[in-house]
Amino acid sequence: MSCTIIQELDEISDRYDAILCDLWGCYHDGIRPYHAAVSACQAVKDAGKTVILLTNAPRPADQVQAFLDKIGAPPESYHAIVSSGAACQAALTSGRWGDRFFYLGPDRDRHMLEGPGLQRYPAEEASAILCTGLVDEFTEGLEDYDARLADLKALGLKMLCANPDIVVDRGHERFWCAGALAERYARIGGEVVYFGKPHAPIYERSLEVLEEVSGRAIAPERVLAIGDGPATDVKGGCDFGLDTLFVTG
Numbered sequence: 001m002s003c004t005i006i007q008e009l010d011e012i013s014d015r016y017d018a019i020l021c022d023l024w025g026c027y028h029d030g031i032r033p034y035h036a037a038v039s040a041c042q043a044v045k046d047a048g049k050t051v052i053l054l055t056n057a058p059r060p061a062d063q064v065q066a067f068l069d070k071i072g073a074p075p076e077s078y079h080a081i082v083s084s085g086a087a088c089q090a091a092l093t094s095g096r097w098g099d100r101f102f103y104l105g106p107d108r109d110r111h112m113l114e115g116p117g118l119q120r121y122p123a124e125e126a127s128a129i130l131c132t133g134l135v136d137e138f139t140e141g142l143e144d145y146d147a148r149l150a151d152l153k154a155l156g157l158k159m160l161c162a163n164p165d166i167v168v169d170r171g172h173e174r175f176w177c178a179g180a181l182a183e184r185y186a187r188i189g190g191e192v193v194y195f196g197k198p199h200a201p202i203y204e205r206s207l208e209v210l211e212e213v214s215g216r217a218i219a220p221e222r223v224l225a226i227g228d229g230p231a232t233d234v235k236g237g238c239d240f241g242l243d244t245l246f247v248t249g
Contacts, residue, residue, distance in 0.1 A: 010040070012245075015222075016222050017218050018050040018052065018218050018222065019223070019224045019226055020082075020223060021054065021078075021226045022197075022228060023068075024165075026247050028068070029169065029170070031071065031170065038073065041077045042077040050079050050214045052080050052082055055196075058163040059083065059085040061083050064081050082209050083196075084164070088195035089115055095117075097160060099117050099118060099127065100127045101120060101126055101127065102128070102130070104132070105132030106136065112130060112132060112162065113130060128159070129152055130162065131160065133163060133176070134175075137175040142180055149185050149190065153188055158193060159185050159193070160193050161194045164194045164195070165229065166183065197232040198232050200236075224245055225237030225244045227244070233246075
C-alpha cells in the first residue's frame with residue numbers, strides 16, 4: 001500500500017472517473033458547506049466525472065438533500081446521495097428483523113419507522129432496536145445510557161445501527177453518534193448490525209448508483225473514496241479495494 005500527500009484534489013483527479021465524497025467533515029461542517037470542497041466537487045463534475053455524496057446520516061437521501069439545500073449547498077456540485085439511513089430503512093422493511101422496533105434516537109429521525117408495515121413498540125414487545133443516536137445529544141452523555149442498554153441486552157434484542165459514526169463535529173462542537181451507543185452495546189455483549197461506512201453494503205450500493213447515474217459500469221479502480229474518518233471512511237474505502245483520500249483537516 002502506497003501513500004501520497006496532496007494539497008488539492010485536482011492533482012490526482014484525472015486518475016478517476018468518479019468520487020465518493022463524505023459529507024460531514026469533508027463537504028460541510030454541519031452548519032455551512034466548505035467552499036473549497038464544493039468547488040472541488042464541482043470541478044470533478046464539470047470534467048464529465050460522477051460525484052456521489054456518501055454519508056452515514058441516519059435518514060433517507062431526500063432528507064439529506066433537503067438539509068444540504070437548507071445550508072446552501074449547490075445541487076449542481078453532485079449527482080446523487082447514498083446514505084446509511086436509506087440502507088437501514090430498506091433493511092427494516094425487508095422483514096429480516098421482524099416488524100416491531102424499539103426506537104432509540106432523537107425525534108428528528110423517527111421518520112425512519114414511517115415506512116410501510118413499520119411500527120414503534122415498547123422494548124418488551126419489540127423484535128429489534130433501531131438506533132439513530134442519542135435522544136438529546138446536547139444534554140446527554142454515553143454513561144446516561146448504561147442502564148437502558150443493559151435492560152435491552154437482557155431482552156436479547158439486536159441493535160440495528162443506522163449511523164456507525166462515533167462522533168460528529170457541528171461547527172466547533174463535538175457530539176456523540178449512534179455508533180458510540182452501538183459500540184457500548186456490543187461491549188456488554190449485545191449484538192449489533194451496522195449500516196453505512198465502513199461496511200461493504202453501502203459501497204456496493206454506491207457502485208450501483210454510479211452505474212445508474214453515469215449510464216455505465218465504472219471499475220472500482222477508477223473510483224476514489226474521500227473522507228475524514230479513519231475508522232469509517234478510510235477503513236471502508238480501503239477494505240472495499242478503493243483508492244482512498246484521507247482529509248486531515
